Every structure is written in C-alpha cells, then in structure tokens.
Amino acid sequence: MEILLAITIGLLYAAGIFLILRRSMVRLIIGLILLGNGANLLIFLLGRISKGKPPIIPEGSPVFTDIYADPIPQALILTAIVISFGLQAYAIILVKRAYRVTKSDDLEEMITTDEL
Amino acid sequence: MTPHYILWPILLPLLSAVVMMFFWGKPKVQRLLSVVGHFIVLLSSVYVSAKTINGDIISLYAGNWDAPYGIIFVGDVLSGILVTLASLSAFAVSLFSVASIGNGRASFGFFPILQFLLMGLNGSFLAGDLFNLYVWFEVIIISSFVLITLGSEKAQLEGAMKYVTMNLLASIIFLTGVAMLYGLLGSLNLADLSMRISETEDRGLLNTAAVLLLVGFGIKSALFPMYFWLPASYHTPPAAVSAIFGGLLTKVGVYAMFRVFSLLFIEDSFIRNTFITLAISSMIVGALGSMVQSNMRKIFSYLIISHIGFMFAGLGMFSELAIVGAVFYLFHDIIAKTNAFLISGIIFKMRGSFRLENLGGLYNRFPYLSILFAIALFSLVGTPPLSGFWPKLYLLQAAFQAQSGWILFGILLASLLTLLAVVRIWRAAFWQKQETKAYLVDKAIWLTCLRRDRILMITPVVILTLTSVLLAVYSAQLGEICLLIAKQISNPDIYINAVIPNSP
Numbered sequence: 245m246e247i248l249l250a251i252t253i254g255l256l257y258a259a260g261i262f263l264i265l266r267r268s269m270v271r272l273i274i275g276l277i278l279l280g281n282g283a284n285l286l287i288f289l290l291g292r293i294s295k296g297k298p299p300i301i302p303e304g305s306p307v308f309t310d311i312y313a314d315p316i317p318q319a320l321i322l323t324a325i326v327i328s329f330g331l332q333a334y335a336i337i338l339v340k341r342a343y344r345v346t347k348s349d350d351l352e353e354m355i356t357t358d359e360l
Numbered sequence: 361m362t363p364h365y366i367l368w369p370i371l372l373p374l375l376s377a378v379v380m381m382f383f384w385g386k387p388k389v390q391r392l393l394s395v396v397g398h399f400i401v402l403l404s405s406v407y408v409s410a411k412t413i414n415g416d417i418i419s420l421y422a423g424n425w426d427a428p429y430g431i432i433f434v435g436d437v438l439s440g441i442l443v444t445l446a447s448l449s450a451f452a453v454s455l456f457s458v459a460s461i462g463n464g465r466a467s468f469g470f471f472p473i474l475q476f477l478l479m480g481l482n483g484s485f486l487a488g489d490l491f492n493l494y495v496w497f498e499v500i501i502i503s504s505f506v507l508i509t510l511g512s513e514k515a516q517l518e519g520a521m522k523y524v525t526m527n528l529l530a531s532i533i534f535l536t537g538v539a540m541l542y543g544l545l546g547s548l549n550l551a552d553l554s555m556r557i558s559e560t561e562d563r564g565l566l567n568t569a570a571v572l573l574l575v576g577f578g579i580k581s582a583l584f585p586m587y588f589w590l591p592a593s594y595h596t597p598p599a600a601v602s603a604i605f606g607g608l609l610t611k612v613g614v615y616a617m618f619r620v621f622s623l624l625f626i627e628d629s630f631i632r633n634t635f636i637t638l639a640i641s642s643m644i645v646g647a648l649g650s651m652v653q654s655n656m657r658k659i660f661s662y663l664i665i666s667h668i669g670f671m672f673a674g675l676g677m678f679s680e681l682a683i684v685g686a687v688f689y690l691f692h693d694i695i696a697k698t699n700a701f702l703i704s705g706i707i708f709k710m711r712g713s714f715r716l717e718n719l720g721g722l723y724n725r726f727p728y729l730s731i732l733f734a735i736a737l738f739s740l741v742g743t744p745p746l747s748g749f750w751p752k753l754y755l756l757q758a759a760f761q762a763q764s765g766w767i768l769f770g771i772l773l774a775s776l777l778t779l780l781a782v783v784r785i786w787r788a789a790f791w792q793k794q795e796t797k798a799y800l801v802d803k804a805i806w807l808t809c810l811r812r813d814r815i816l817m818i819t820p821v822v823i824l825t826l827t828s829v830l831l832a833v834y835s836a837q838l839g840e841i842c843l844l845i846a847k848q849i850s851n852p853d854i855y856i857n858a859v860i861p862n863s864p
Binding site for chain 1: 491494495498501502505506509512514515517518519520521522524525528529531532535536539540542543544546592593595596
C-alpha cells in the first residue's frame with residue numbers, strides 16, 4: 245500500500261510541476277490543484293498508514309492495548325483540503341476574470357506589469 | 361492564570377471584521393469601524409508586547425492540553441514587538457485607506473478583508489506550532505488575494521495572476537516540508553520538534569525538509585532567486601494595499617524563517633552558508649534592479665528585495681550581534697516600507713502618476729510635506745541619525761567579527777545603491793522643475809479633494825515617520841531589547857523550557 249501511495253504521490257507532483265510549467269492559465273491552475281492533492285496524500289502517507297486500527301480505546305480498558313492509527317494526519321489533511329478548496333475556487337474565478345480582460349489564455353501575453 | 365490576552369490581537373480583528381460585515385455596502389460606517397477596530401487591536405497588541413518585553417515567554421495552551429499535543433500560542437519578545445508593529449502599520453494604512461479607497465472598493469468588503477489580513481499576520485507571529493503557522497499563512501494569502509484584485513483593473517489582474525501562483529506554490533512547498541518533518545519526528549509543535557531533531561538519524565530527509573521550508577518561506581519573503589513575483593505585482597493595487605503588503609507580508613516570511621530555522625536547522629553550516637549566499641545576492645540584485653526602474657512603486661519593490669537580504673545575512677551569521685542587527689532591521693523596515701508606499705500614494709494624488717518622468721516640482725509646491733517625506737525616505741536608506749543606520753551598524757560589526765568580506769561588501773554596496781535610488785526619487789519628484797502634465801490632470805486630485813481627506817492621508821505618514829524617528833532616538837534602548845531577543849533566539853532551550861515546562 246505504501247508503495248502504491250508513494251507512486252501516486254510522485255505522479256501527482258510530477259504532473260503538477262509539468263502543468264505549471266505550461267503557458268496556459270487553465271493548465272497552471274490544474275497543476276496547482278494536483279500539487280496540492282499530492283501534498284495532502286504525502287501527509288497521509290508520512291503519518292504511517294495502518295489498516296483496521298482505529299484510534300479508539302477499547303471498552304473496559306483505561307488505555308490503548310494495541311497499536312493504533314495516528315489521527316492527527318487526518319485532521320491535518322481535512323484542514324488542508326478545506327483551505328485549498330477555498331483557494332482553488334478563488335484561483336478559478338481569477339483565471340476567468342483575467343481571461344475576460346486580457347482575451348488570452350497565454351501567460352506570455354501578461355507582460356504589461358513588467359514594463360520598466 | 362491562563363494568559364488569554366495573547367489571543368486578543370487575533371480575536372479582535374476577527375470580531376471587528378464580523379461587525380463590519382453587518383454593514384455590507386455601507387462604506388461610511390465601515391470606514392469608522394475600521395479605524396476604531398484597528399486602534400483597539402493596536403492597544404491590545406501593545407498590552408501583549410508590554411507583558412513580554414521583559415523577557416517572559418507567554419504560552420497559551422488551547423483546551424489546557426499539555427504542550428506537545430494541543431494547539432498553542434507563544435508570545436516572546438520578538439513576537440510581541442512584531443505584533444505591535446504590524447498593528448501599528450495596519451492602523452496607519454486603515455487611516456490612509458479611509459480617504460484613499462473609493463466607495464466602489466469599500467462596498468465590496470475592502471475594510472473587513474483588511475482586518476482579516478491583520479488577523480492572519482498577528483496569528484502567524486504568535487503561532488507555536490508548524491501546522492498552525494501554515495494555516496495563518498493561508499489566512500494571510502487569501503485575504504491578500506482579495507485585496508490585490510479588488511477593483512479588477514487589467515494591471516491588477518495580471519499582477520494578481522503572478523502573485524497568486526507563486527504564493528500557492530510556496531504554500532504547497534511549505535506543506536510538503538511540514539509533512540516530511542511530521543513523518544520524521546512525529547510532532548508539529550516547534551519546541552517539541554526542536555527537542556526531537558537531534559534524535560533522528562536520517563539527516564538526508566531532514567535536510568530535504570529544511571530546503572523545502574527554505575524555499576517555501578523564501579518565496580514568501582522574496583529572497584533571491586525567488587523574488588520575481590514581487591516587482592510584478594506590488595505596484596498594481598491601490599497605494600494603501602501596496603503599503604500593507606510591502607510593509608508586512610514579506611516580513612512574515614522572514615519571521616517564520618527566524619523562528620523555524622533558529623529552533624531547528626541553524627546548526628547546519630550548509631544552511632547558514634546558503635543563507636549568507638542568498639542574502640548577499642538578494643541585497644545586490646535587488647538594489648541593482650531598483651536602479652533601472654522608473655516607476656516609484658517598482659523602485660520600492662526592488663528595495664524590499666534588497667533589504668530582505670540584510671535580515672537574512674544576520675540570520676546566516678547567527679552571532680548575537682548579527683541577530684540584534686537583523687531583528688532591529690526587521691522592526692525598522694516594517695515602518696519604513698509601509699511609510700514609503702504610503703508616500704508614493706500621496707505623490708500619486710498630487711501628480712497623477714507613479715512614474716518619475718511625470719513627477720517634479722513637489723518641493724516648490726509643497727515644501728513642508730516634502731521635508732516630511734524626505735525624513736521618511738532617507739530613513740529607508742539609513743542616513744546616520746535616522747533609524748536605518750543603527751541596525752546596519754550592528755550588522756557591519758557582526759560581519760567584521762565573522763571576518764566575512766563578502767557580507768561587508770554586500771551591505772555597503774546595497775546601502776550605496778539604495779541611497780542612489782532614493783536620491784533619484786528625490787531629484788526627479790521634488791527638485792526637478794515641472795508641473796502636472798496635461799493628460800494627468802484628471803488623476804491629480806490632491807488639491808481638489810476634501811481638506812479632511814488630505815489630513816487623513818498625511819496623518820499616517822506623520823505617525824510612521826515619528827515612529828521611525830523614535831526608533832532612532834531610542835536606538836540604545838531598542839538595541840538592549842534586540843539583545844534580549846538575540847539571546848532568546850540563539851538559545852532554543854529558553855523557548856523549549858517556556859513552552860514545555862517539564863521537559864528533560
């Protein structure tokens with residue numbers, strides 16, 4: 245499972261970096277979304293995944309009796325997903341507005357702010 | 361007793377933003393509430409810094425969970441002073457924006473968002489755990505995204521595209537670094553991480569995490585070679601927005617770098633040499649960049665990059681004297697940069713342009729204001745009696761002690777070029793004989809706007825210039841405080857023992 249997740253994360257990062265290097269605005273945003281999801285999965289993987297071990301203290305026992313899954317990565321990912329959801333919504337609207345103003349999807353044409 | 365007051369600088373902006381939301385579409389009420397709200401936040405920040413300035417480290421454990429497990433807020437001398445300066449700059453900007461931000465922007469939530477930005481800033485200065493720092497960074501960037509695009513002018517949208525992309529990328533890189541540290545050490549609390557970092561054997565992964573954090577914070581603080589988004593975007597929004605961006609946003613990156621690296625990675629000589637190399641390049645490249653620009657705000661943008669280098673040089677040398685210089689420079693720079701951008705806003709109202717070739721004759725027309733602006737601009741350079749001089753003196757002394765000729769060279773060359781840049785602005789805008797150009801007359805509204813608005817725009821410049829002068833007058837006392845900060849930063853044990861009292 246770790247191997248599969250590691251490969252998935254690697255693919256997400258690679259695809260994300262490839263896409264943000266394109267000149268198209270839409271691809272740029274999709275690339276950022278993929279990178280964000282890659283980072284979320286990375287937190288999940290690095291929190292040591294385990295199967296069938298919920299972090300719940302068994303009834304009748306004051307402490308854990310067995311190894312248990314770390315609940316913190318899930319809280320972290322949930323937070324990160326919600327944050328990136330808001331940021332992505334904003335970025336997509338920005339792309340739409342920028343397209344309407346510049347009439348182009350090409351980032352190379354966005355150079356008017358670079359004049360001396 | 362639980363020190364709840366440490367949360368006031370975070371909760372009060374939230375509260376006042378929420379109250380302002382009830383007056384959506386009523387800019388007049390929002391303007392009043394904005395100034396009052398920022399003033400109350402300023403008072404609460406002063407209270408926090410008064411409690412911390414004698415060297416106490418205050419921590420608030422959310423839900424009273426013991427240290428490494430819950431969310432914590434930590435206030436030490438550095439955070440206390442930064443919170444105060446951030447609130448002061450935000451207060452000045454809110455006064456300025458009452459007069460300079462039009463009803464169009466104000467009725468789409470400019471003032472509440474400004475409060476959210478301040479909440480994020482204060483939060484990140486007080487956060488005691490790495491993931492919380494990430495969340496506060498996101499609060500900052502989402503508010504700044506709205507502020508930079510509000511108005512939707514073509515230049516703003518183009519600038520925002522670059523700003524948004526680079527900041528999102530920086531957040532993702534930062535998050536990747538956080539994930540790696542959590543995977544390696546199993547903790548997110550900075551004090552706890554600092555204790556555990558020596559246990560791990562996997563130096564390779566640890567250094568990878570360090571470099572990821574360096575790049576993440578480096579993009580945020582516009583360190584060479586990760587600065588290209590800054591001069592492409594900071595000159596596009598209204599002057600009030602560039603003022604708070606220029607004064608504070610890059611400094612949060614610097615603060616994060618100081619906090620995280622001083623606790624975790626600074627013992628590594630590779631990291632320190634990287635800092636010094638990047639700092640020197642940043643100083644020189646930024647200063648050279650400012651030479652070729654003719655837009656006043658772009659000149660200031662490049663000067664931000666150059667002056668970020670001074671702080672990182674201090675962090676790279678990491679002697680007590682160097683940290684004193686770097687931290688002192690950080691304090692000075694927050695005030696000086698906010699002030700510089702506000703001044704550019706006033707000059708825009710006077711002449712209708714930010715471009716040097718369209719300015720001129722200001723000294724002839726507004727002599728008293730020009731002298732005020734001169735004090736502010738020359739304190740940016742650090743001409744001897746003014747506030748930029750003293751931190752540079754500390755830094756130069758530290759560079760002498762470290763026997764690093766390159767740092768000396770970088771600081772002196774960058775200071776000289778900054779002087780040239782400011783003199784260029786002074787010559788073109790104030791001394792050159794010229795009246796407003798015909799096609800800019802519509803935009804040059806200074807003399808036609810209300811007297812009350814003019815006073816509202818000048819007051820923040822007066823406040824910030826006065827603060828800058830006071831920083832210089834009380835430089836000896838401030839130096840003492842910075843020495844206290846340097847002691848706290850260079851001994852992580854002080855921080856660890858304050859946050860986790862029963863640590864081994």
